[in-house]
Amino acid sequence: MAGVSTKEIKTRIRSMESTKQITKAMEMVAASKLRHAQARVINSRPYFETLYNTITDIVNSNSDFSSPYLVRRTGSRKLFVVIAGDRGLAGGYNSNILKLVYAQMDGAEATVLPIGRKAVDFFRSKGIPALTETYSDAADVSIGDCFSIAKLLSKAYLKEEFDEIHIGYTNFVSVLSQTPATLQMLPLLQQPSGKPRKTEILYEPDSTEVFGAIVPEYLGGILYGALCESRAAEQAARRTAMESATQNAEDMIADLSLKFNQARQAAITQEITEIVAGS
Amino acid sequence: MTPFRLTIISPDGPKFEGDVEEIIVRTTSGDLGIMAGHANCVAPLGMGQATVIIDGKKRYGACIGGLFSMVDGKATIVATTFEWAEDIDAQRAEAAYQRAQQVLDSKDASDTEIALAQARLRRALVRKSVAGHK
Numbered sequence: 241m242a243g244v245s246t247k248e249i250k251t252r253i254r255s256m257e258s259t260k261q262i263t264k265a266m267e268m269v270a271a272s273k274l275r276h277a278q279a280r281v282i283n284s285r286p287y288f289e290t291l292y293n294t295i296t297d298i299v300n301s302n303s304d305f306s307s308p309y310l311v312r313r314t315g316s317r318k319l320f321v322v323i324a325g326d327r328g329l330a331g332g333y334n335s336n337i338l339k340l341v342y343a344q345m346d347g348a349e350a351t352v353l354p355i356g357r358k359a360v361d362f363f364r365s366k367g368i369p370a371l372t373e374t375y376s377d378a379a380d381v382s383i384g385d386c387f388s389i390a391k392l393l394s395k396a397y398l399k400e401e402f403d404e405i406h407i408g409y410t411n412f413v414s415v416l417s418q419t420p421a422t423l424q425m426l427p428l429l430q431q432p433s434g435k436p437r438k439t440e441i442l443y444e445p446d447s448t449e450v451f452g453a454i455v456p457e458y459l460g461g462i463l464y465g466a467l468c469e470s471r472a473a474e475q476a477a478r479r480t481a482m483e484s485a486t487q488n489a490e491d492m493i494a495d496l497s498l499k500f501n502q503a504r505q506a507a508i509t510q511e512i513t514e515i516v517a518g519s
Numbered sequence: 520m521t522p523f524r525l526t527i528i529s530p531d532g533p534k535f536e537g538d539v540e541e542i543i544v545r546t547t548s549g550d551l552g553i554m555a556g557h558a559n560c561v562a563p564l565g566m567g568q569a570t571v572i573i574d575g576k577k578r579y580g581a582c583i584g585g586l587f588s589m590v591d592g593k594a595t596i597v598a599t600t601f602e603w604a605e606d607i608d609a610q611r612a613e614a615a616y617q618r619a620q621q622v623l624d625s626k627d628a629s630d631t632e633i634a635l636a637q638a639r640l641r642r643a644l645v646r647k648s649v650a651g652h653k
Contacts, residue, residue: 283532290528291597294588298561301590383530387599441590442560445548453547453563454586457599461585464530 246507249500253493260489266329267482270475274415277472281412288465295458299428301441307451308398312427315403318348319371319396321389321425321463323409323470324359326378331481333410333474334358337420341408342366344422351402353389355381355467371396378471383464390460397426409466410473416480418473423466425459521555525571525594527580529601534580541572542594544587553589561588564598566641568649579604581649583642602646609650616643 305311322341324334338359345368353371354360356378363370375381375389393405405426411419443450522538542553545567569582584599622628622636
């Protein structure tokens with residue numbers, strides 16, 4: 241008889257098949273969620289980009305630094321807003337973004353504002369203090385919540401609790417590619433490149449007040465955009481991961497079926513030999 | 520009148536892109552009218568009606584939060600919510616208004632509930648008044 245018994249192989253094939261059913265179902269769920277998330281990203285992306293470009297434009301041509309949002313501070317207390325998923329089984333989605341942010345925390349007095357269960361658990365295990373864990377369920381964070389978070393961030397920044405605020409999220413490049421990224425939210429920095437502007441900008445009523453009103457809106461918009469990107473990226477990553485898991489299960493089933501047939505054949509041959517030899 | 524470029528964008532997607540003759544937006548410090556050749560300017564938006572004049576015709580929208588910028592002759596409205604008068608569901612706005620009013624009238628509402636209801640009431644009022652321009 242060949243190595244393994246037919247019964248053992250049969251059990252393995254059965255368990256493989258039920259695994260395949262689960263991964264297949266998860267793939268389909270992710271694919272349908274991905275369609276919604278993708279539509280949202282496509283709608284919100286122009287907003288995200290225009291908002292970012294407009295603010296960058298204003299900051300680059302600004303010459304009045306009376307607003308505290310524009311002043312670079314010397315300390316190293318950094319706050320990281322990290323957007324990850326609530327659940328695993330999404331390929332490298334969670335670990336990529338968490339690793340990237342964790343590497344950037346090196347040498348800084350870091351605090352996090354985790355969004356998503358995986359982010360909460362990760363930073364808790366690393367012993368990094370969290371500003372708040374109210375937003376632990378990434379799936380439940382609404383656009384209203386984004387603006388509440390933005391208010392919270394700008395208040396904390398104005399009270400000088402932090403010197404820098406960064407956001408870590410995952411860019412949804414395409415269905416097959418997602419890249420983790422970080423972005424500095426505060427203070428707003430002037431880009432050294434680009435020609436110096438000659439014209440001044442008129443602030444209505446004045447610069448400090450304009451930045452005071454615009455910055456929370458800006459942070460809220462960026463947060464919402466980053467959240468949309470991350471959600472779409474999570475579903476895309478999960479779909480790809482589950483697709484390859486299903487494929488692997490199919491390969492294994494094919495392999496095991498072959499082994500099963502060989503073992504069965506061997507058993508029959510042996511039986512025949514025994515009968516022939518006995519008569 | 521000389522036309523100039525206007526882009527209106529909200530998290531739900533782009534709302535308008537094209538040449539206009541005049542814009543009137545409600546900023547946090549009052550209404551601001553913009554025509555072609557205006558100096559570079561930035562203002563935070565309050566809650567209110569935005570009026571856009573295209574080919575002598577007025578078009579109204581409910582514009583809530585965000586910022587207005589005019590840089591190098593190009594105007595941009597980056598709004599938190601923006602709805603054209605014809606897209607507003609007047610019945611929904613009316614219902615939201617009634618609900619918010621109920622919360623404000625009840626005696627046992629908490630401070631956060633009152634703050635939320637006040638914000639809802641203001642949004643509903645803006646929508647209702649803009650929807651009247653249909």
